[in-house]
Amino acid sequence: MNFNLLWSAAVADELARGGVRDAVICPGSRSAPLALALAERLRPHSVLDERSAAFFALGAAKASGRPVAILCTSGSAGAHFYPALLEAEATGVPLIAITADRPPELHGWGAPQQLDQHRLFGAHTWFAELGLPDPLALPHLRATVARALGQDGPVHLNAPFREPLTPAPEALPAVRDEPAVRHLKARPVAEVREIAAALSQRPRGLIVCGPRHARDELPSAVRELSQALGYAVLADAASGVDDAVAHADLILRNDAWARALAPDAVIRVGGAISSKLVQSWLEQAGYTAIVHELGEPVDPQHRSAAVIPGDAPSVCRALATHARARGSLAALFELAERRARGALESAFADAPWGEPLIAREAALAADLLYVSSSMPVRDVDAFAPRRGRVLVNRGLNGVDGILSSAAGAAAVTGARALALVGDLALLHDLGGLVAAARLRLPLTAVCVNNDGGGIFHFLPIAQHPERFEELFATPHGLDLEGAARLCGAEFVRVSDGRALRTVLQRPATGLRIVEARTDRAANVSHHRALQSAVIAALGDPP
Template sequence: MGGDGAQGARAPRRARSALVNFNLLWAGAVADELVRAGARDAVICPGSRSAPLALALADRLRPHTVIDERSAAFFALGAAKASGRPVALLSTSGSAAAHFYPALLEAEATAIPVIAITADRPPELHGWGAPQQLDQHRLFGGHAFFADLGLPDPLTLSHMRATVARALHHGGPAHLNAPFREPLAPVPGALPEVRNEPAVHHVSARGMPDVRELAGILSRHPRGVIVCGPRDARDDFPAAVRELSRALGYAVLTDAASGVDEGVAHADLILRNEAWARALRPEAVVRVGGAISSKLVQSWVEQARCTIVIHERGEPVDPAHGATAVVAGPAAEVCKAIAASARAEGPLRRLFEGAERRARGALEVAFAEGDWGEPLVARETALAADLLYVASSMPVRDVDAFAPRRGRVLVNRGLNGIDGIVSSAAGAAAVTGTKAVALVGDLALLHDLGGLIAAARLRLPLTVVCVNNDGGGIFHFLPIAAHAERFEELFATPHGLDLEGAARLCGATFTRVADGRALRSALQRTTAGLQMVEARTDRAANVAQHRSLQAAVIAALGDPP
């Protein structure tokens, strides 16, 4: 994974705990291997059995103590996505680690290196009714690389270090199970002579694939687009995409979380104009990054005769099984290599640029004259944030459709769940030092109240913008909305709660807004620490507002040339 400027910052130096017993020496060796692999941050959940590891991690990495294990795991996920580095995640023994599961599933889907370390009871306490013990081996099944580190033993210290190093090289999430006998505290004990040296250094040397044949294929298909899906890395990919676009005349369609600012931001709206959708239909598609938010754009690009998928991590995005080729390699380098030998004078870049200008102008007029609603909240929040973490469901769709591309946008779109977004945003804020903004719906907020608590305890610079429409607004866009007799009870699920109480619980600054000016003022406020902005909207009016904005863009496009 790539990273941002915060990557170069090492964990703050502090006096290390004295290695007064072998458990502490063993735990220190685990932490040392994490540091050697690039880790700088550790998310630590309180517990007794994990005490040696907690002390070692806090000595060598930047510690973030989070009370709730579910929130802690999403905190680690957000931290790893934002920093581009592995992040350690520690729990005690028993049921605690089971709460890591949802975040590790998301980490698996997008190959994010969250390193879950679960302290465990020794073998003699298993199976005989001892408290706080269960079989923790492969607790997460095949969803995370697993290794048991064994009990601290002078004879196996080198093997343990090698095991940790190998797990960290695996890529994606890993689960290290670490049993300990007492003493768990730093009390004096025997310290045998041992060889405690770094493990073998793992290096990936995957070469650049030969893309000359693919460049030839794309050159023979001049009507093309480059589709940039969600991507966390901070590298020269935007410049590489620009280079490829110029070489072929391909349009660049950018998902809000792609990290690419230059390109077509409003493809979802443009392609709702049937005449333009036909005029812009591509022969070839180059896909990079994760799955895009717009179902309409996804269906449209699947019509192309030729699709090249550049695959970096996670699963290759080809749900219709129509790809011509899947190219494994770093996206920036692959794009540059194709651009070096591909040549075409495709028309779609110019056509899409014209359509984008008209769509952008229509939206500016519509939002200046239009009513308060969820699209406006998404647009204003995206415009104000330098680091925006967006929830799945309606928020990410609204940012993708209605907001210009600016700033850094992170999403948990591997599995499209709405849980853990506040915690993930808190993790991103913690490792970057940037004031982060989380855009969530009310149900996503209620799923992750633990994230508010974590952000408040750690005094993180986080603003949570909550679109409160008292339920699940996305269901109004689905066919089930026509069945009114059970719709509210089973799908919309209104809660009727006053969300200001959640802000008071965490000591957050709270603002309730009901128009664009108030929202902009709240987002510009330089409040330190945790801030919560509640934007109340009307679920029933939301569908009509979306349709009105779509119609405005369709009308502004006119007929294609």
């Protein structure tokens, strides 16, 4: 034991006292004292690539509901944490990024593997410099780490060390090494009587549940609020609320039903929903109240009348206590949902092989589904029933890091996780496959391979074919089986719904890649056909 290790052990102890159970550790020399301490006190996950490691930690934090630590060495290593920390900031996920650093005397004079790491992530994280190990500063170290764990969202702790960086024994000084004061958070529920009264005067209302990774009492609290007001509940696939309207994106494509269902009031919970059509339709409501927990309140058009900070289940129950109305939209939406669900079941029984079918089968098969942005999340949201747990990285809507995030979720839950990604998302995150393979995680990656960016076919740029393929669709022409060989993963290629169902019903014992090849050009028509089937089946509203 030497003092560097004692100092690092104090960091690890405070992390554990603050609720951290998992540490994602990247290899490095300057970070060795902390790596040893974290591995001793927490559950370690060794990930080679810092970018993948940070997304791994993000998925682990979302799935576990606890803060997760990430550690790297000095130099450029920490910069690879940036994309995942930006996503964590946007969604309020508590990541503890720890960057080892060289001591001050090695900065500014050409020493290798050093740069100014202070506030490396700017205003996107809460930052603290832990300072060089110092016997007199040990109480300050513990207090700083404890304070960091009391922040909302990601934090950055910079930790410089002089040698020795290994467990070389040395005489230890007498120190005061006691646990720091704990920083507890209590979020009082806002006074909601005025808002409840406003909602009670508007019986035509909706509760809209967006993406939310917490597993708590929100489903029952939303049900109580819905019953108190007669409001319909619309739930994004990643909301964690199953007892709700799942097919609003399809229902509202029927103009008559969109008019009949138009709300006077909307209560928003969670993040931004996936459907642009539904979002635009909601903006016509004359009164919107936002329940705000994490990240930014979702109100880009500045139409809300009230933003209510607090724990979402508590706020919903407080509103349910005071609000009373006899709204009609719950019953009307229930009728539309029943017709839409029946239309989809009939349509999918004869549907051609394509991306909507793949998304639906993946959602039906998974207990824990991690879905990529772009087309996969839209297809799951539009065409799949609400069941199982769905996680997404929708704070910034990027397609990077999904496989790594899914691997992190699998690591902390023990669940046989399924990641639904496109081919470009898979190529963005090959490091996630490496991490899952090294850690022997039971992860199935279903890759929709349409040889490029299929979402661009739905956008106006598709009407300008001159350089569409080169600059937007970006076909790669790669054989994805090579990624499976690289990682020693099981590889299965499927081309029909029965084969996909058969594969997904068989539990994965390790990393498995299921390639589902599709036709980008036909994908738009597949979507239009399913939308038309639902529009026709809805008929006229009563």
